[in-house]
Amino acid sequence: MFDLNEVSFRYPDAAALCGVTLSIAARQRIALLGANGSGKSTLLRLLDGLAFAESGTITFNGKCLTSAQFEEEAFAFDFRRRVALVFQNPDVQLFNPTVFDELAFAPLQLRWPNDEIRARIADLLQTMGLAHLAERAPHRLSEGEKKRVALASVMITQPDVLLLDEPTASLDPRSRNFMIEYLLDCRGRRTVITATHDLHILEEIADYCFVLHEGRLVAAGAPNELLADEKLLRETGLVHAHRHRHEGGVVHSHPHDHHSPSGAHRHS
Ligand SMILES: Nc1ncnc2c1ncn2[C@@H]1O[C@H](COP(=O)(O)OP(=O)(O)OP(=O)(O)O)[C@@H](O)[C@H]1O
Ligand SMILES: [Mg+2]
Numbered sequence: 709m710f711d712l713n714e715v716s717f718r719y720p721d722a723a724a725l726c727g728v729t730l731s732i733a734a735r736q737r738i739a740l741l742g743a744n745g746s747g748k749s750t751l752l753r754l755l756d757g758l759a760f761a762e763s764g765t766i767t768f769n770g771k772c773l774t775s776a777q778f779e780e781e782a783f784a785f786d787f788r789r790r791v792a793l794v795f796q797n798p799d800v801q802l803f804n805p806t807v808f809d810e811l812a813f814a815p816l817q818l819r820w821p822n823d824e825i826r827a828r829i830a831d832l833l834q835t836m837g838l839a840h841l842a843e844r845a846p847h848r849l850s851e852g853e854k855k856r857v858a859l860a861s862v863m864i865t866q867p868d869v870l871l872l873d874e875p876t877a878s879l880d881p882r883s884r885n886f887m888i889e890y891l892l893d894c895r896g897r898r899t900v901i902t903a904t905h906d907l908h909i910l911e912e913i914a915d916y917c918f919v920l921h922e923g924r925l926v927a928a929g930a931p932n933e934l935l936a937d938e939k940l941l942r943e944t945g946l947v948h949a950h951r952h953r954h955e956g957g958v959v960h961s962h963p964h965d966h967h968s969p970s971g972a973h974r975h976s
Contacts, residue, residue: 709732709733709768709769709899710731710732710755710766710767710768711731711732711764711765711766711767712728712729712730712731712761712764712766713729713764713765714727714728714729714763714765715728715729715754715761715763715765715766716728716761716762716763716764716864717728717750717754717759717761717762717855718762723923724747724750724923724926725747725754725923725962726863726922726924726925727764727821727924728764728920728924728925729749729764729925730918730925730928730950732899732901733899734868734899735896735897735899736899736900736915736916736917737891737894737895737898737899737900737902737903737913737916738899738900738902738906738914738915738916738917738918739902739903739904739910739912739913739914739916739917739931740752740901740902740917740918740920741903741904741905741907741917741918741919741920741934741944741946742902742919742920742921742944742945742946743864743921743944743945744908744921744945746920746921746944746945747920747922748873748903748920749873749903750923751903751920752793752871752873752901752903753793754766754773755791755793755871756791756792756793756871757773757778757787757791758775758793759802760773760775761846761961762771768791770789771783784809789818789867790867790868790869791867791868791869791871792862792865792867792869792870792871793862793871793872793873794858794859794870794871794872794873794875795863796873796874796877797936798846798851798854798855798857798858799847799854801858801861802846802847802854802858802861803846804846805845806842806843806844806845806846807841807842807843807844807846807849807857808829808833808842808843810846810857810860810861811829811832811833811857811860811861812825812829814861814862814864814865815828815829815864815865818865828864829864832860832863832864832923835856835886836856836859836860836883836886837856837882837883837886838853838856838857840875841857842851851878852878852879852880852883855875855878855879855883856883859872859875863890868898868899869898869899869900869901870894870898870899870900870901871901872900872901872902873903874903874904874905875887875902876888876903876904876906877906888909888912888913891912892912892913895915897901897964899970900913902914905946907935907941907946907947910931910934910935911931911932911935914931915930915931916928916929916930916931917929917930917931917934919940919944920944921944926940926944927940948965949951962975
């Protein structure tokens with residue numbers, strides 16, 4: 709579905725991606741891993757056609773994603789209908805006066821029948837625990853509430869390709885669980901590309917992972933393979949050295965994995 713060949717991208721003051729080559733098949737669930745600043749959000753922006761490769765190529769079902777391609781109205785409409793990004797920062801996403809309007813926006817653009825829009829919104833408000841917020845202004849909600857509204861506003865149209873930037877960040881356990889259940893349900897059915905630091909949930913949300921480090925693709929593999937590679941996780945900043953105190957008062961540090969409760973260090 710997506711093929712990237714030697715893709716590089718830089719912002720005016722910083723290089724963000726350097727020579728990234730990878731492929732993503734339809735109905736694969738992909739996790740993008742990497743420390744802060746490693747290029748995950750930038751890669752999602754390129755996959756969403758919000759920015760374009762400076763060198764190298766990105767194709768979507770064989771069509772090269774360039775600004776010229778997006779000027780072709782039929783292509784742009786079809787792409788926007790099929791591919792959707794949930795931003796890391798929900799403030800970027802939310803612009804409607806109420807939560808209800810926020811959820812109605814995309815279906816109205818797609819000219820769904822009004823009854824269907826209302827039924828689908830009611831359903832999603834319920835499952836996302838947002839029903840009591842339907843008439844509230846999105847930009848005056850809590851961070852986690854905003855994130856849930858942003859997710860719902862994109863999920864409502866059930867796009868073929870979901871690009872999720874840190875979807876579980878700032879979610880409480882119940883909403884986080886809803887998100888994980890949703891991504892489990894996408895297995896084998898939907899293309900979902902998720903940028904995350906949340907190694908605990910990797911095996912549930914992804915079939916395959918790419919690891920970015922300083923804008924370069926440094927590893928790829930199944931979640932269990934990557935999670936077993938402690939050296940890689942440490943070198944790419946995905947696990948950290950953990951300081952703790954032993955009985956007897958000695959403090960030392962060693963790598964601490966947050967993803968496997970069984971292998972995790974027990975504090976004394
Ligand atoms: N709008 C911007 N203008 C200039 N530089 C930027 C901008 N956004 C990101 N960068 C830079 O590009 C690089 C990649 O950033 P990006 O946001 O893609 O990282 P990330 O992996 O998503 O990080 P995080 O885990 O913090 O979300 C970083 O060096 C960052 O400082
Ligand atoms: Mg990011």
